[in-house]
Amino acid sequence: MAITSANQLELLQTAEAVAREKMIDPELVVEAMEESLARAAKSRYGAEMDIRVSIDRKTGRATFTRVRTVVEDEELENYQAELTVEQAKQYLADPKVGDEIKDEVPPVELGRIAAQSAKQVILQKVREAERDRQFDEFKDRVGTIINGVVKREEYGNVIVDIGRGEGILRRNEKIGREAYRPNDRIRCYIKDVRREARGPQVFLSRTAPEFMAELFKMEVPEIYDGIIEIKAVARDPGSRAKIAVISYDGSIDPVGACVGMRGSRVQAVVNELQGEKIDIIPWNDDQPTFLVNALQPAEVTKVVLDEDAGKIEVVVPDEQLSLAIGRRGQNVRLASQLTNLDIDILTEAEESERRQKEFAARTQLFMDSLDLDEFFAQLLVSEGFTNLEEVAYVDVDELLVIDGVDEGTAEELQARARDVIEEAQRKALEHARELGVEEGLIDFDGLTPQMIEALAEDGVKSLEDFATCADWELAGGWTTVNGERIKDEGILEKFDMSLEEAQNLVMTARIQLGWVDPADLEAEEEVEIEEESED
Numbered sequence: 001m002a003i004t005s006a007n008q009l010e011l012l013q014t015a016e017a018v019a020r021e022k023m024i025d026p027e028l029v030v031e032a033m034e035e036s037l038a039r040a041a042k043s044r045y046g047a048e049m050d051i052r053v054s055i056d057r058k059t060g061r062a063t064f065t066r067v068r069t070v071v072e073d074e075e076l077e078n079y080q081a082e083l084t085v086e087q088a089k090q091y092l093a094d095p096k097v098g099d100e101i102k103d104e105v106p107p108v109e110l111g112r113i114a115a116q117s118a119k120q121v122i123l124q125k126v127r128e129a130e131r132d133r134q135f136d137e138f139k140d141r142v143g144t145i146i147n148g149v150v151k152r153e154e155y156g157n158v159i160v161d162i163g164r165g166e167g168i169l170r171r172n173e174k175i176g177r178e179a180y181r182p183n184d185r186i187r188c189y190i191k192d193v194r195r196e197a198r199g200p201q202v203f204l205s206r207t208a209p210e211f212m213a214e215l216f217k218m219e220v221p222e223i224y225d226g227i228i229e230i231k232a233v234a235r236d237p238g239s240r241a242k243i244a245v246i247s248y249d250g251s252i253d254p255v256g257a258c259v260g261m262r263g264s265r266v267q268a269v270v271n272e273l274q275g276e277k278i279d280i281i282p283w284n285d286d287q288p289t290f291l292v293n294a295l296q297p298a299e300v301t302k303v304v305l306d307e308d309a310g311k312i313e314v315v316v317p318d319e320q321l322s323l324a325i326g327r328r329g330q331n332v333r334l335a336s337q338l339t340n341l342d343i344d345i346l347t348e349a350e351e352s353e354r355r356q357k358e359f360a361a362r363t364q365l366f367m368d369s370l371d372l373d374e375f376f377a378q379l380l381v382s383e384g385f386t387n388l389e390e391v392a393y394v395d396v397d398e399l400l401v402i403d404g405v406d407e408g409t410a411e412e413l414q415a416r417a418r419d420v421i422e423e424a425q426r427k428a429l430e431h432a433r434e435l436g437v438e439e440g441l442i443d444f445d446g447l448t449p450q451m452i453e454a455l456a457e458d459g460v461k462s463l464e465d466f467a468t469c470a471d472w473e474l475a476g477g478w479t480t481v482n483g484e485r486i487k488d489e490g491i492l493e494k495f496d497m498s499l500e501e502a503q504n505l506v507m508t509a510r511i512q513l514g515w516v517d518p519a520d521l522e523a524e525e526e527v528e529i530e531e532e533s534e535d
Contacts, residue, residue: 034055034062037062038051038052038053049081051065066105068082068083070088070101072085135200138165139200143190145189145215146189147185148167149184150181150182151182155171157170169186172207174207175207178206190203190204191205206237216265222257227249229283230244232283238274240279241334242334244281244290245283246283281296287312290339291335291339295324295332311344314344315347318349365388369388370391379402388421399413428449429452429453431456432452436456441460444509446504451495463512467513469491473490476488
């Protein structure tokens with residue numbers, strides 16, 4: 001098959017037809033033809049030759065050109081596609097390295113094998129262009145809802161026709177009791193689009209929290225317009241969900257707007273999600289207040305928030321415990337996901353018992369350490385004293401408010417407390433030295449003898465060891481693994497050390513050792529301040 005004037009225009013006509021069918025740029029098809037013809041020419045003239053083909057976009061005429069590149073003498077390797085500066089002088093007046101010499105060569109006759117090879121190259125290029133088009137189209141639609149038609153089911157995964165491509169709804173992304181047959185219409189959330197060897201893969205979901213949020217956006221015009229915002233969503237797909245909303249217009253009730261007239265709006269979402277019960281909750285920036293709302297329909301009598309630990313304790317009436325926890329812990333689990341806090345639920349009886357135990361333990365501490373009778377020790381605890389340090393170093397006036405305590409008694413109490421503290425510090429330091437602690441760590445400001453003892457017991461025995469510690473290793477913290485928050489115990493956590501305090505101590509140690517230049521820290525702080533002011 002020769003590329004003659006009779007079939008030159010057929011090249012362009014074929015390119016146009018393929019481009020229309022596959023909905024890609026005709027230029028890409030023509031480029032694929034040029035590459036395929038170049039490969040066929042190489043098989044005819046020699047694989048080492050640099051043969052290039054150019055198809056005229058108006059006439060369809062294919063021009064075959066042999067290209068040779070000018071290289072340095074010592075770099076000459078391919079004699080068919082390269083030549084030296086000296087050799088190039090017979091073609092160019094003043095050749096330089098990198099110049100190209102082009103000679104037109106006769107068109108090739110495409111045999112059966114060459115024609116088949118050219119066809120494969122064109123098909124491959126067209127497939128790649130089609131895949132690129134599909135990827136570009138769907139990657140911009142991640143985070144939106146798409147309507148499709150079920151094509152088939154493979155190993156529990158549903159293959160969905162989504163127009164110019166296929167999407168996959170994995171088994172774990174389906175709502176539990178849903179079943180589909182071919183040609184069923186389906187609505188899904190585009191969760192991810194990835195480039196893979198077999199083409200772009202569009203991953204769909206019906207269990208994602210964002211799917212519910214997008215459904216509400218479609219049903220509630222106020223959300224679409226930005227008057228109402230969905231702040232958080234937590235789902236137990238197919239069973240129950242909680243959604244937190246806030247209104248930026250004081251005249252519009254966010255919960256009422258989402259529910260709709262006689263529940264019409266929320267019912268439309270419930271029907272799409274196979275009857276999933278939805279609690280619509282007003283958002284509040286105050287976390288304890290928001291949590292009280294999130295635990296509805298249970299009543300909450302008390303909330304204690306630990307911001308450092310990201311943990312919250314909730315006290316409910318005894319008869320409300322099962323309602324607050326929910327079936328199989330569903331209610332408290334969804335509330336925890338919604339607020340991003342670990343929630344401990346206690347009954348009023350359990351909280352009262354715990355308070356009594358803490359009261360008894362503190363009373364016993366003061367009785368044993370300060371040689372006090374039970375009544376006097378209870379007075380101290382009742383006034384809010386929790387440890388010996390508070391008694392020893394508090395202003396005397398705070399002790400004088402206790403019934404029966406005069407100035408002499410207050411001074412005696414503080415003297416006893418200081419003696420006990422100093423003795424405990426002496427023993428802790430002695431034990432730390434026995435464990436091999438270096439004086440550099442003992443002399444370091446900011447660490448008490450008990451802290452030094454705890455560090456030594458954990459293998460931190462020098463200032464260098466201390467300087468290599470991370471702040472969370474000292475103060476403790478939380479790590480999220482597979483969606484669950486796991487506690488990281490800190491060496492100095494029992495001394496109520498915060499992450500910020502630990503960070504400052506470690507940085508001070510590094511500066512003392514010369515590992516960090518204070519000037520660099522100041523420069524970084526200035527940059528951060530400038531960035532914050534720009535924001």
